[in-house]
Amino acid sequence: MARPVSYNVNEKPLESDISIAELPEGYQGEGFFAMKLSDVVGLARKNSIWPLPFATSCCGIEFMATMAAHYDMARFGSERMAFSPRQCDLLMVMGTIAKKMAPVVRQVYLQMAEPRWVMAVGACACSGGIFDSYSVLQGIDQVVPVDVYVPGCPPRPEAIIDGVMRVQDLVGKEDVRRRNTEHYKKLLNSYGIQ
Amino acid sequence: MALTYDLIKQRLAEQFGERVTNFEEPYGMLTFEAPADLNIEVLQFLFNEEDLGFRFMTDLTAVHYPAYAGRELAVVYHLHNLVENVRIRFKCFIPIDQPDIRTATEVFRTANWLEREAYDFFGVNFVGHPNLKRIMNVDEMDYFPMRKEFPLEDQTRIDKDDEMFGRGGSFDFGNRQDDGAPRPRQIPEMDKP
Amino acid sequence: MSTIKEHHKEHHIALPEGSIGKTTTTLNLGPTHPATHGVFQNILEVDGERIVSAEQTVGYIHRAFEKIAERRPLYQITPLTDRLNYCSAPINNMGWHMTCEKLLGISTPKRVDYLRVIIMELARMADHIICNSIIGVDTGAFTGFVYVMQYRELIYEIWEEVCGSRLTTNIGRIGGFERDFNDIAFTKLERFLKEFPDVLREFENLFTRNRIFMERTIGTGPISAEKALNYGFTGPNLRATGVDYDVRVHTPYSSYQDFEFEIPVGTTGDTYDRFLVRNQEMWQSLSIIEQAYRKIQDIKGEEGTVFHADVPEYYLPEKKDVYTKMEALIYHFKIVMGEIDIPPGEVYHSVEGGNGELGFYLISDGGRTPYRLHFRRPCFIYYQAFEEMIRGSLLSDAIIVMSSLNLIAGEMDG
Numbered sequence: 053m054a055r056p057v058s059y060n061v062n063e064k065p066l067e068s069d070i071s072i073a074e075l076p077e078g079y080q081g082e083g084f085f086a087m088k089l090s091d092v093v094g095l096a097r098k099n100s101i102w103p104l105p106f107a108t109s110c111c112g113i114e115f116m117a118t119m120a121a122h123y124d125m126a127r128f129g130s131e132r133m134a135f136s137p138r139q140c141d142l143l144m145v146m147g148t149i150a151k152k153m154a155p156v157v158r159q160v161y162l163q164m165a166e167p168r169w170v171m172a173v174g175a176c177a178c179s180g181g182i183f184d185s186y187s188v189l190q191g192i193d194q195v196v197p198v199d200v201y202v203p204g205c206p207p208r209p210e211a212i213i214d215g216v217m218r219v220q221d222l223v224g225k226e227d228v229r230r231r232n233t234e235h236y237k238k239l240l241n242s243y244g245i246q
Numbered sequence: 247m248a249l250t251y252d253l254i255k256q257r258l259a260e261q262f263g264e265r266v267t268n269f270e271e272p273y274g275m276l277t278f279e280a281p282a283d284l285n286i287e288v289l290q291f292l293f294n295e296e297d298l299g300f301r302f303m304t305d306l307t308a309v310h311y312p313a314y315a316g317r318e319l320a321v322v323y324h325l326h327n328l329v330e331n332v333r334i335r336f337k338c339f340i341p342i343d344q345p346d347i348r349t350a351t352e353v354f355r356t357a358n359w360l361e362r363e364a365y366d367f368f369g370v371n372f373v374g375h376p377n378l379k380r381i382m383n384v385d386e387m388d389y390f391p392m393r394k395e396f397p398l399e400d401q402t403r404i405d406k407d408d409e410m411f412g413r414g415g416s417f418d419f420g421n422r423q424d425d426g427a428p429r430p431r432q433i434p435e436m437d438k439p
Numbered sequence: 440m441s442t443i444k445e446h447h448k449e450h451h452i453a454l455p456e457g458s459i460g461k462t463t464t465t466l467n468l469g470p471t472h473p474a475t476h477g478v479f480q481n482i483l484e485v486d487g488e489r490i491v492s493a494e495q496t497v498g499y500i501h502r503a504f505e506k507i508a509e510r511r512p513l514y515q516i517t518p519l520t521d522r523l524n525y526c527s528a529p530i531n532n533m534g535w536h537m538t539c540e541k542l543l544g545i546s547t548p549k550r551v552d553y554l555r556v557i558i559m560e561l562a563r564m565a566d567h568i569i570c571n572s573i574i575g576v577d578t579g580a581f582t583g584f585v586y587v588m589q590y591r592e593l594i595y596e597i598w599e600e601v602c603g604s605r606l607t608t609n610i611g612r613i614g615g616f617e618r619d620f621n622d623i624a625f626t627k628l629e630r631f632l633k634e635f636p637d638v639l640r641e642f643e644n645l646f647t648r649n650r651i652f653m654e655r656t657i658g659t660g661p662i663s664a665e666k667a668l669n670y671g672f673t674g675p676n677l678r679a680t681g682v683d684y685d686v687r688v689h690t691p692y693s694s695y696q697d698f699e700f701e702i703p704v705g706t707t708g709d710t711y712d713r714f715l716v717r718n719q720e721m722w723q724s725l726s727i728i729e730q731a732y733r734k735i736q737d738i739k740g741e742e743g744t745v746f747h748a749d750v751p752e753y754y755l756p757e758k759k760d761v762y763t764k765m766e767a768l769i770y771h772f773k774i775v776m777g778e779i780d781i782p783p784g785e786v787y788h789s790v791e792g793g794n795g796e797l798g799f800y801l802i803s804d805g806g807r808t809p810y811r812l813h814f815r816r817p818c819f820i821y822y823q824a825f826e827e828m829i830r831g832s833l834l835s836d837a838i839i840v841m842s843s844l845n846l847i848a849g850e851m852d853g
Contacts (some may be wrong), residue, residue, distance in 0.1 A: 331690070
């Protein structure tokens with residue numbers, strides 16, 4: 053039924069039945085393996101991101117399709133969609149955020165515990181989308197700092213998964229001291245978040 | 247007797263005389279105009295009468311006509327007789343400096359939120375409404391956004407350039423004047439007879 | 440202000456003998472739901488676990504469609520209508536195109552009507568699939584959801600063949616479709632018609648006579664037919680109370696009078712009836728699609744290739760004509776630059792959406808954009824009755840009633 057795919061040229065060849073995550077660089081010896089702490093922590097965190105789906109409109113339905121069996125997102129470690137901000141790592145804002153809803157987004161972001169990342173899914177969350185009107189917030193980066201933007205109206209499930217993979221890259225390469233740096237604190241201060 | 251538009255017109259004329267006016271049938275739906283102080287009487291009459299029986303309110307909305315002085319806001323009711331499958335529409339015009347009209351919530355419970363929406367967007371004051379406050383917009387908003395004099399876009403946004411989005415400036419669809427009244431069509435010189 | 444005991448008595452909450460009276464807790468069933476329903480808020484007064492009263496707040500996704508529509512020519516409003524009930528976006532698109540055709544006086548050929556019927560019934564099935572499987576998810580049964588979502592992906596693939604997009608389709612044009620349905624689309628449609636009935640039967644087997652599901656849904660959130668009519672209910676929620684009002688039968692549009700189908704009705708209007716009505720409607724939609732497909736195959740010859748009405752002022756001409764013929768070039772320019780004037784007048788047209796009667800009230804003053812466009816949104820109208828439906832029931836029942844009403848936030852606020 054499917055037509056031949058012509059653009060997926062970076063396919064990872066299947067070496068064995070089960071693919072295992074890539075091991076970061078390190079120094080190996082008899083009974084020990086030494087590597088950077090941030091690599092280990094990053095490896096553990098990036099393969100078990102628990103998202104908080106903040107689905108408001110049409111992008112939420114594409115998220116439901118991503119979560120379902122066809123484009124399974126659980127294989128990226130997001131098995132448990134924790135709907136409580138206290139228990140999750142990634143805030144996925146999917147759909148239009150109206151000005152009435154903006155304080156709610158901010159409050160949910162404030163309730164999340166560090167480390168936390170934010171993904172803006174869809175054109176409305178990135179920049180207001182097709183709704184340039186008096187009641188729509190023109191992009192959630194007016195109220196919360198955003199890490200990854202996924203464009204599309206709505207983005208295909210493959211695009212949402214691509215966004216999750218970019219977040220995984222960010223999480224895997226994060227420095228353990230990043231949250232205490234001046235740069236990060238200045239960023240949060242610019243949003244009025246302590 | 248089958249419910250035809252002639253029968254409705256006749257019954258309305260019998261009951262209300264000259265006060266219901268402007269009977270038209272645009273695109274097959276009977277439309278008439280009633281004065282604003284008679285709106286509940288007309289609704290009750292259409293509801294209660296056995297041969298009229300308009301017991302389903304399809305829609306209630308408002309329209310802003312800045313060009314009509316003294317009759318700027320129109321409240322439009324769409325009614326439907328489900329048994330005979332007949333739809334009608336009637337309008338009540340109210341002036342914008344005192345936009346009071348009685349609420350239809352006792353007749354149709356569906357009018358509750360529909361009237362709140364009309365209040366939120368146009369400022370129509372429904373007298374006797376159980377809970378008349380804003381429903382769609384933020385509670386702190388102090389103007390009525392759907393009125394023609396207010397712009398669509400949020401004027402405080404900094405990341406969108408009106409010129410590039412085809413608004414205002416030198417490029418527009420050009421068919422509205424600033425107060426929202428339609429711009430009369432300009433016939434070019436060479437097409438004039 | 441009545442005392443607490445009187446307050447409880449008028450809401451039929453039975454206090455045990457000898458009790459002094461209790462206070463109620465205010466619970467915020469807030470705008471952030473577990474992902475599936477959309478953003479609307481309920482402030483509940485609960486007495487223990489029983490709900491005493493509720494107050495709904497909507498408008499958390501108000502996008503000002505009606506104001507935006509005053510600044511767009513007719514074909515640019517179609518993407519806005521997509522985003523009303525986004526689970527069944529093609530129905531909104533088709534309803535809007537039919538409103539424009541009514542205003543402009545365009546009549547579409549039969550083949551276009553039948554193709555539209557196929558697309559609209561697929562959309563209705565997509566909407567009911569989501570609604571019913573989410574009722575299952577809310578009672579804790581996740582399996583039904585993943586079984587039927589696979590076939591929803593197949594519906595998306597069919598739409599993608601025709602218009603290029605999965606969810607917010609912007610499908611069709613004023614007068615017909617933008618391109619004819621190719622063979623791949625029909626092959627996918629045949630595969631869907633062949634495989635989906637078994638899946639739907641399996642889904643029904645999971646829920647309809649399942650003891651746990653029945654005990655959770657029978658008797659929760661009932662509403663009587665008279666109250667429902669007074670509240671303005673339409674669609675499956677009204678049919679579950681026993682009133683067989685369906686816009687496709689009452690005021691047939693797009694040649695629905697050529698099809699034979701039944702309208703399922705319920706009796707008590709509770710959640711179980713709504714679930715069953717939607718299930719039956721899916722079976723009826725399957726039968727309509729099969730009939731429409733057969734009718735399309737029966738149209739032979741020249742008429743078998745037509746996919747739009749012949750209205751050069753509103754339908755973009757073919758590119759090869761634009762490059763070679765003068766009139767096509769002029770029409771192309773005028774349509775794209777938005778210089779076609781619409782005749783003045785006011786029209787109200789309604790279609791049977793996934794949730795009920797979706798109406799479009801369009802007032803035109805002769806300019807290029809509508810003067811006023813109002814959407815009669817069924818979700819907004821029947822959400823008012825939610826408070827009455829859940830009064831006195833448990834909190835978990837309120838969740839199930841909310842999901843069985845199929846509240847789509849985009850349509851509610853708009």
